[in-house]
Amino acid sequence: MAPRKRKQDVSWRKSIKGRHAIGIIITFALLIPLGIAFILPFIVMVSTALKPLNQVFAFPPRLIPETVQWENFADGWYGYGYVNFTTCTWNSLKITVNNIIGNLVSCTLAAYAFARLKARGKNFFFAIVLATMLLPNEALVVPQYILFNKLGWLDTHLPLMVPPWFGWAFFIFLLRQFFLTIPEELIDAAKIDGAGHARILLQIFIPLSKPALATLAIFAFIGNWNNFFGPLLYLRTPDVQTLPVCLVQYQGAYGNTEWHLMMAVATIAVIPVLLVFIFGQRYFVEGIATSGVKG
Amino acid sequence: MLRKYFPAISASARREERIFYLFILPWLFGLVVFSIGPVFGMLGLSFTDWRISLDNLQFVGLENYTKLFADPIFWTSVGNTLYIVVGRVVFGTSFALLLAILLNQKVPGIPFFRAVYYLPTVTAGVAVALVWIWIFNPRLGILNYSLKQIGIQGPNWIFSKTWVKPSLILMSLFSVGPNMIILLAGLQGVPKELYESAEIDGAGHWAKFKNVTLPMLSPVLFFVIIISVVSSFQNFTEIRVMTEGGPGESSNVLIWYLWENAFIFLQLGVAAAVAWIMFVILMALTGIQFRVGRRWVYYEGEA
Numbered sequence: 001m002a003p004r005k006r007k008q009d010v011s012w013r014k015s016i017k018g019r020h021a022i023g024i025i026i027t028f029a030l031l032i033p034l035g036i037a038f039i040l041p042f043i044v045m046v047s048t049a050l051k052p053l054n055q056v057f058a059f060p061p062r063l064i065p066e067t068v069q070w071e072n073f074a075d076g077w078y079g080y081g082y083v084n085f086t087t088c089t090w091n092s093l094k095i096t097v098n099n100i101i102g103n104l105v106s107c108t109l110a111a112y113a114f115a116r117l118k119a120r121g122k123n124f125f126f127a128i129v130l131a132t133m134l135l136p137n138e139a140l141v142v143p144q145y146i147l148f149n150k151l152g153w154l155d156t157h158l159p160l161m162v163p164p165w166f167g168w169a170f171f172i173f174l175l176r177q178f179f180l181t182i183p184e185e186l187i188d189a190a191k192i193d194g195a196g197h198a199r200i201l202l203q204i205f206i207p208l209s210k211p212a213l214a215t216l217a218i219f220a221f222i223g224n225w226n227n228f229f230g231p232l233l234y235l236r237t238p239d240v241q242t243l244p245v246c247l248v249q250y251q252g253a254y255g256n257t258e259w260h261l262m263m264a265v266a267t268i269a270v271i272p273v274l275l276v277f278i279f280g281q282r283y284f285v286e287g288i289a290t291s292g293v294k295g
Numbered sequence: 296m297l298r299k300y301f302p303a304i305s306a307s308a309r310r311e312e313r314i315f316y317l318f319i320l321p322w323l324f325g326l327v328v329f330s331i332g333p334v335f336g337m338l339g340l341s342f343t344d345w346r347i348s349l350d351n352l353q354f355v356g357l358e359n360y361t362k363l364f365a366d367p368i369f370w371t372s373v374g375n376t377l378y379i380v381v382g383r384v385v386f387g388t389s390f391a392l393l394l395a396i397l398l399n400q401k402v403p404g405i406p407f408f409r410a411v412y413y414l415p416t417v418t419a420g421v422a423v424a425l426v427w428i429w430i431f432n433p434r435l436g437i438l439n440y441s442l443k444q445i446g447i448q449g450p451n452w453i454f455s456k457t458w459v460k461p462s463l464i465l466m467s468l469f470s471v472g473p474n475m476i477i478l479l480a481g482l483q484g485v486p487k488e489l490y491e492s493a494e495i496d497g498a499g500h501w502a503k504f505k506n507v508t509l510p511m512l513s514p515v516l517f518f519v520i521i522i523s524v525v526s527s528f529q530n531f532t533e534i535r536v537m538t539e540g541g542p543g544e545s546s547n548v549l550i551w552y553l554w555e556n557a558f559i560f561l562q563l564g565v566a567a568a569v570a571w572i573m574f575v576i577l578m579a580l581t582g583i584q585f586r587v588g589r590r591w592v593y594y595e596g597e598a
Contacts, residue, residue: 027400034394035411038469042414044437045426061440110322118308119315125323132330134521136529138550139574142557142567143333143340166325197314226420228532233558244421248536251425259429266422277417281410285476 042270049073049264056259069260076264085265087239088246095160095242096224102164103171103220104213110167111175112201116187132169141233148234159234160227164220171216178212179205215283221276243269334574341568359568369569371544372552375460379548380527382464387523388516391471395478409479416472424536427466428453431537453538456545463533463546474519481515482508524580528573549573 043063048056049072051065077085113119114126137144148159182205190200206213228244235241241249247269250262277284316323341359343352363369398409415423430436431452439449450458489507498506509516531550534540540547540555547555549569557566 023400024402027397027402030393031397031402031404031408034397035408038411038415040437041423041426041430041469042418044430045422048426048429057435059435059440061435061437063437106321106325109318113315113318117311117315117318119312122315125319128326129322132326134525134577135330136525136577138529138531138553139570139577140330140333140337142553142563142570143336144329145557146336146340147328147333163325163329165321166329167322169322172322197311197318222417226418228421228535232535244532247421247425251536262425263429266425269422270418273417274414277414278410281413284413285409 045263045267045270048259049076049267051260053258053260072260072264073268076261077268083246083249084238085243085246085268088241088243089269091157091240092225092243095157096221098161099164099224100217100220102161103168104216106165106167107171107175107216108201108206108209108213110172111179112197112205114172115176115179116200117197129169129172133173135169138229141229145233154234155236155240157235157240160230164224171219175209175212175216178209182208211283211286214280215286218276218280218284222273225273337567337571337574340564341571343564345564345567355564359564363565363568363572368544368547369552372540372547372549375544375546376528376548376550378460379463379530380524382460383467383527384520384523386464387467387471388474388519390468391474391519392478392516394471394475395482398475398479399482409476412475413472415469419470419532421532421536424533427533428537431462453546454542456542459538459542459546463530463538466533467527467530474523477515477519478512481512484515485511525577528577 047063047065050068050070051072052067052069055062055066110129114122114129144159148154151158153159153162186204186208187200190204195203226244227242228248231242231245232248235245247262247266250265251257340352342354342356344355344358345352394412398405398412430438431454433439433449433451433454436452438452442449452462453459485508489511490503493503493507528548528550530548531554534546534548534551535554538546540551550573553566553569553573556562556569
């Protein structure tokens, strides 16, 4: 019986191998065209950013510009009328950095409490965290708008910069999942040494959670840098605008826009996000996978 | 009575409890002020004639709601929203699953492709929405030019009443990154033994997919569908930048209808009513999905 079985095994493995080669070809036949499709919008953006205006409207459209016009970047940045990209970029940067710090501080505290502290009522409040994880802020803007109006915060950065200091359910959940994986023994040892919760959090949890905190920082960076709804809602005067709103103000009526300059500025606006994504990709992928699977 | 829920505890446990509440205090404060407060405030304001100022508010009962239900544009925007939600859930989830399956193959270069497929998601925003206007340009855009090369006369995309919604759905396929990654992690969590035993039973690719992958993936798939529905309601940027609800009202979705009423027509009472309806729809959808999900989702360890 034994030799026959081995023979069977070999033939089985062979057929799998043959199938595997075809599988690889099919996989690449899909992977590569899809990859090109995903990059195409960027190619269109950059190539338009490099063209003189008359070539932008040329037919047939060309992905590689005939003449490269680097001045587009400087001209676009210079803006026109009241649109000032230096101010907008500075505002975006300021809000984004503040919000990353605010989110990290407030969410770390809450996540530690939910992961490691015992209290009556904890399950109740954690259920609220889970329920509000999916609540889109857009559904709440009208009353939030009144609130900020009453506080006299309209046309300032406060409606954008204050709420992040009060936590975000999604981040609290992600960080709690990570905190649960930190071994109990470490905490016990620290407690024996007389450390309080503040010290345990600062000296054990935060150093051990750098990858998770990096993930949240990247999420927060991208979310805030791309945020359009909030600034559009709360900001009026040109001096306080953020980058996405500036870009839209650049957009004139349909079809009557300096596309080459607009795409040049759009390219500049996208670069920071691309850099953060490329350098932080490892953390990013892990963080998203955690949100869906280990929940 | 209260004792039952708050049993007496030791002094050290009480101290820990105080620290717990101290640590969650910022979040709790934010929850009350920025979420729960607004939800109820919105409900209250939807019964008033609130326009610009909050002074002299008149209670108008259900007038905002009756006005809303009598407005054909409201129903158009409900229909448009449903169209886009269904389209994004069906096509977006299938597409994300296809990408996840591709990225789960044992071939070289996967991290590179994963990054490339994720890229449009992180850059989704005003800058890329502007590029898409250009891609969708019926005469000069790259999309119709490419279609022409293979002999197809492309439609007017976002400038056409019939094609604007499919265009937005098509564009949303480029930002399925998170769903793709979540599904990929789900695929990698399927125990290899299950595939091996299915192969021994002589199962082909399709049979393995249908009988092993899908059931094992169902909790993750279910989660992905929920986020897709919720995020489809939030597609404000594309609408504001690319179509402003047009042409006609053919891409007027609820979030745009809300925005127009609140900040363009300054009918804030009506907007509050819309916001409340949206909130109820979202909560109901999530609830229904949880219920339905429980029935068809396979959880490991269940009989």
